[in-house]
Structures are given as C-alpha cells and as structure tokens.
Amino acid sequence: MSEIDRLIHLLAKLPGLGPRSARRAAxxxxxxxxxxxxxxxxALAEAAAAVAPCAVCGNLDVHDPCAICSxxxxxxxxxxxxxxxxxxxxxxxSGGFRGRYHxxxxxxxxxxxxxxxxxxxxxxxxxxxxxxxxxxxxxLGFTVGGQTTAHYLVERLSGxxxxxSGIAHGVPLGGELHYLDDATxxxxxxxxxxxx
Amino acid sequence: MSEIDRLIHLLAKLPGLGPRSARRAAxxxxxxxxxxxxxxxxALAEAAAAVAPCAVCGNLDVHDPCAICSxxxxxxxxxxxxxxxxxxxxxxxSGGFRGRYHxxxxxxxxxxxxxxxxxxxxxxxxxxxxxxxxxxxxxLGFTVGGQTTAHYLVERLSGxxxxxSGIAHGVPLGGELHYLDDATxxxxxxxxxxxx
Numbered sequence: 001m002s003e004i005d006r007l008i009h010l011l012a013k014l015p016g017l018g019p020r021s022a023r024r025a026a027x028x029x030x031x032x033x034x035x036x037x038x039x040x041x042x043a044l045a046e047a048a049a050a051v052a053p054c055a056v057c058g059n060l061d062v063h064d065p066c067a068i069c070s071x072x073x074x075x076x077x078x079x080x081x082x083x084x085x086x087x088x089x090x091x092x093x094s095g096g097f098r099g100r101y102h103x104x105x106x107x108x109x110x111x112x113x114x115x116x117x118x119x120x121x122x123x124x125x126x127x128x129x130x131x132x133x134x135x136x137x138x139x140l141g142f143t144v145g146g147q148t149t150a151h152y153l154v155e156r157l158s159g160x161x162x163x164x165s166g167i168a169h170g171v172p173l174g175g176e177l178h179y180l181d182d183a184t185x186x187x188x189x190x191x192x193x194x195x196x
Numbered sequence: 197m198s199e200i201d202r203l204i205h206l207l208a209k210l211p212g213l214g215p216r217s218a219r220r221a222a223x224x225x226x227x228x229x230x231x232x233x234x235x236x237x238x239a240l241a242e243a244a245a246a247v248a249p250c251a252v253c254g255n256l257d258v259h260d261p262c263a264i265c266s267x268x269x270x271x272x273x274x275x276x277x278x279x280x281x282x283x284x285x286x287x288x289x290s291g292g293f294r295g296r297y298h299x300x301x302x303x304x305x306x307x308x309x310x311x312x313x314x315x316x317x318x319x320x321x322x323x324x325x326x327x328x329x330x331x332x333x334x335x336l337g338f339t340v341g342g343q344t345t346a347h348y349l350v351e352r353l354s355g356x357x358x359x360x361s362g363i364a365h366g367v368p369l370g371g372e373l374h375y376l377d378d379a380t381x382x383x384x385x386x387x388x389x390x391x392x
Contacts, residue, residue, distance in 0.1 A: 003243040016217040025210045037244040040206045044237035047199040048229040
C-alpha cells in the first residue's frame with residue numbers, strides 16, 4: 001500500500017469521514033504539505049504523547065490531575081457526572097457550570113457487558129463520600145441507557161450525605177413544539193414550572 | 197492554546213470537517229492514541245515527506261516521474277487532460293483509461309486571476325507536440341469553467357498534429373431522466389447516437 005493509500009485508509013476510519021471525504025482531505029493536505037499537513041502531523045503526535053486521562057475525573061488533558069480538577073476556583077462541592085469526555089467538553093463550552101466533573105466512560109448496558117464496574121461506579125461513590133462534596137448532578141442523556149444509569153447511580157449514592165440532582169428535561173432552546181417528539185412534550189408538560 | 201485545542205483547530209480546517217466533527221474525530225483519536233492517533237500522525241508525516249507533484253504530468257506520487265508516467269505499459273499516445281489530481285484519481289479508480297495524464301491544476305477564471313499561465317497551457321502544448329502523442333482527451337468538468345478551458349485548449353492545441361477529443365456529456369449511469377436538469381437532458385438529446 002502506498003503512502004497516499006495508507007493515509008486515506010487511516011483517515012477513512014475517523015468518525016464522520018468515509019472513503020470519499022478521506023480522499024478529499026488527503027488531497028487537500030497533500031497540496032498544502034508545509035502549511036497544513038506537517039502541522040497536523042505534529043499536532044497529532046504531540047497530543048498523542050502529552051494527553052492522558054485524568055486519574056481523578058476521567059477528563060482528557062495534558063496535566064494529571066486535569067486543569068479542572070486542579071483549579072482552586074472550581075467549586076469542589078459540586079460533582080457533575082457525565083457519560084463521556086465529549087459531554088464534559090459540551091458543558092464547558094456552555095460555560096454554565098463551575099464545579100467539577102466525573103466521567104463514567106460509558107452507560108450501563110447489560111447486553112454489551114457494561115456493568116457497574118465498567119462505568120467505575122465505586123470510584124464515583126468514593127468521590128461523592130468526600131466531605132467537601134454536597135451535591136452530585138447526574139448530567140446523563142435523556143435515553144434508555146442514560147436514564148437506567150441515572151436510576152442505578154441514585155441508588156448507589158443514597159448512602160452518601162449528598163444532594164442528588166438530575167439535569168432538566170424539556171423543550172430545548174429554539175425548539176418549536178410542533179417539531180418535537182411526543183416523549184419530550186409529555187416530559188416538558190409534566191415538569192411544568194409555576195410562572196406567576 | 198492547549199494541545200487538544202490546537203489539534204481540533206487544525207482538524208476543523210480540513211474539507212468536510214467543521215468544529216463539531218473535528219472535536220468528535222479528536223476525541224475518537226485521543227481515546228485510541230496507540231492504535232489510531234500515532235499511526236495517523238506517522239502516515240501524515242511520511243506522506244508529507246515522500247509525496248511530491250510529478251514534474252511531467254502534475255500527479256502526486258512518491259516517485260518523480262510518477263508511477264503512471266514511468267509505466268511502460270501505459271499508452272504514451274493518449275494524453276488525458278484533467279483539472280485536478282482528484283479527477284485523475286477518479287479516472288484511475290474507474291480503470292477505464294490506460295493512457296497518460298496531464299493535470300492542469302485549475303481552470304481558466306479571469307475573475308480569479310487564473311489565466312493560461314496559471315494552468316500551464318504551454319507545458320500541455322509542449323507535451324502534445326511530442327511525436328508519440330496522437331490524441332489529447334479533454335476530460336474537464338461540464339461546467340462554465342471546464343467548458344471555457346476546453347475551448348481555449350482546443351484552440352491552443354490546433355497547431356499540434358494530434359486528434360483532440362472531449363469526454364462525452366449526457367445522462368449518467370443510474371440517472372433517471374425525471375431527476376436530471378434541463379441542460380443535461382438537452383445535451384443528451386443533441387448528442388444522441390444511432391442504435392439500430
């Protein structure tokens with residue numbers, strides 16, 4: 001396999017890329033070897049060498065503990081539980097949370113052999129038992145797996161002296177009612193808040 | 197900018213990727229540093245170092261002249277003119293052509309300052325004047341730029357003792373007539389062939 005074919009083969013395995021877009025990206029880079037291709041090769045090698053999971057929360061960072069866990073300005077009383085680092089990134093971009101995180105790395109799924117051990121439930125309970133933690137926020141997806149995992153974690157955390165909360169479900173910002181599915185509308189109605 | 201942010205920033209500039217898919221690809225790789233990320237970093241660095249444009253035809257390859265130009269089994273009598281290396285790759289995948297190529301690297305576009313010199317028209321005329329060349333096939337897109345460039349090249353090549361041809365335009369394979377645009381249908385009708 002030639003250098004070009006091998007490159008296309010590896011690019012095509014990335015999420016969101018297929019053979020066609022991998023060829024397009026490879027050609028784009030081959031035409032810009034010094035300005036695009038070599039910087040990307042270096043960035044990949046450097047990130048691969050420097051980035052590792054945070055031993056405390058599971059975030060990916062060049063520091064361990066990660067920048068969030070070691071930031072004294074982040075509120076250690078609030079522990080936000082997410083499925084994946086992608087969710088942590090999304091919450092960080094929103095800028096709406098100033099506490100700390102706990103990345104499960106997956107959701108309970110007996111069919112796939114993912115049980116409490118695989119999502120590190122014991123580690124979460126141990127962190128939640130720390131005296132500085134007052135609230136655990138379950139920020140899991142509004143999916144079967146997300147809600148099953150949330151129910152399980154509520155049970156596991158019931159022995160800890162912490163408040164347990166879940167993020168709100170309802171109509172998303174910009175969501176027009178007539179485009180939304182029945183389950184979301186039913187939930188949004190049931191979770192209605194007093195306004196007056 | 198952190199290693200992760202720099203990587204996402206560079207990935208997001210590739211064609212077909214935006215900020216969201218770049219984050220997804222970066223996270224996919226960061227979770228598979230040894231199996232996906234490092235091999236891709238190496239493949240990029242190796243291709244960037246080894247691949248260069250062929251001085252004869254403009255194809256991208258690790259050899260110069262490229263594998264096609266130096267293959268004695270390819271018919272040197274046929275010269276296929278394409279806009280871009282992507283078109284050359286597409287024709288090679290089709291397996292329908294056993295001659296050699298000439299990559300223009302662009303199409304005439306006075307508004308963008310792309311004239312005969314930018315597309316290397318003189319180099320093409322010089323190649324077409326070689327005694328072994330008997331036919332020049334213009335395989336340019338059925339677009340304003342492609343057809344303008346084809347007309348210009350027909351004029352420039354008129355002094356060479358070669359047959360000049362253009363790829364056929366018409367209904368594509370699998371093309372249903374009622375989905376096709378007027379211009380394609382008009383062309384396909386005008387270029388009809390006798391069957392009986």
